[in-house]
Amino acid sequence: MSSPADAHGVHGVHGVHGVHADGAASLAVEDLVAGYGGVRALDSVTITAGAGTITAVLGANGAGKTTLLRAISGTVRPRSGRVLLNGADRAGRSPEDMARAGVAHVPEGQGVIAELTVEENLRLGVMAWPGMAWRRADRAAALAEAYERFGVLADRRRRLAATLSGGERQMLVIARALVARPRVLLLDEPSLGLAPRVMSQVMDMVVRLSRESGITIVLVEQNARAALAIADRGVVLNLGRVVAADDARTLAADVALRHHYLGF
Ligand SMILES: Nc1ncnc2c1ncn2[C@@H]1O[C@H](COP(=O)(O)OP(=O)(O)OP(=O)(O)O)[C@@H](O)[C@H]1O
């Protein structure tokens, strides 16, 4: 269902059955403290993300949003606090351990390898996951699933990633993360730099991922309005602390909060 007429769009997202192997996972962070050298980027942060839900993480530049995702995925080692996956504390584990536990982290910045084809980029996703001694048939199935879900990538599988539009690149990095069948997906500003129409296509894709596959999604966004429109819950950070955490609709209706922290 990809749409060649819309070369810069990101159409062609299909429903796929059973992305993750082990069922849905809840994620919670409790009293998390993390930082860099003398910088305390997260100060006693507590959030909960129910299995299969979308949680928007909002806040100004430097609020600690990226650090929160890094601390969950193990790329930054928390100083204290807990990172609970289905209730089991995994704080301080390596990124490889967290990946094995089903946590996929898509960092900011559409990090595809421009000199490789779409398919080669996807294969990197298959290979990148530690401890996954997949059979060839499993790897082929993972790629087929990615193409089923992202028809636009199937159409462009032999093209260099350099030729993709910004929205297509964002689809590719998300597709690459999904081939490992994560239970928790951490997305850092997936709409950054995208035109509004393409941004809303990325948001639609995130909703479908959540609804159809039951993946637990933590969505960091500068565009608070767009993120709250699709999220179940929202968390607002400011200077490393949680200043609000509630139902997404409640947050979006809070005029003072919007004015002070959300910019809309
Ligand atoms: N690698 C680093 N070394 C030192 N300090 C850092 C580093 N990365 C982030 N910081 C600091 O940690 C704090 C939180 O940064 P973080 O990147 O988590 O914020 P953010 O909410 O993601 O911001 P942005 O909206 O700009 O992406 C900031 O004070 C930032 O300057």
Ligand SMILES: [Mg+2]
């Ligand atoms: Mg950031």
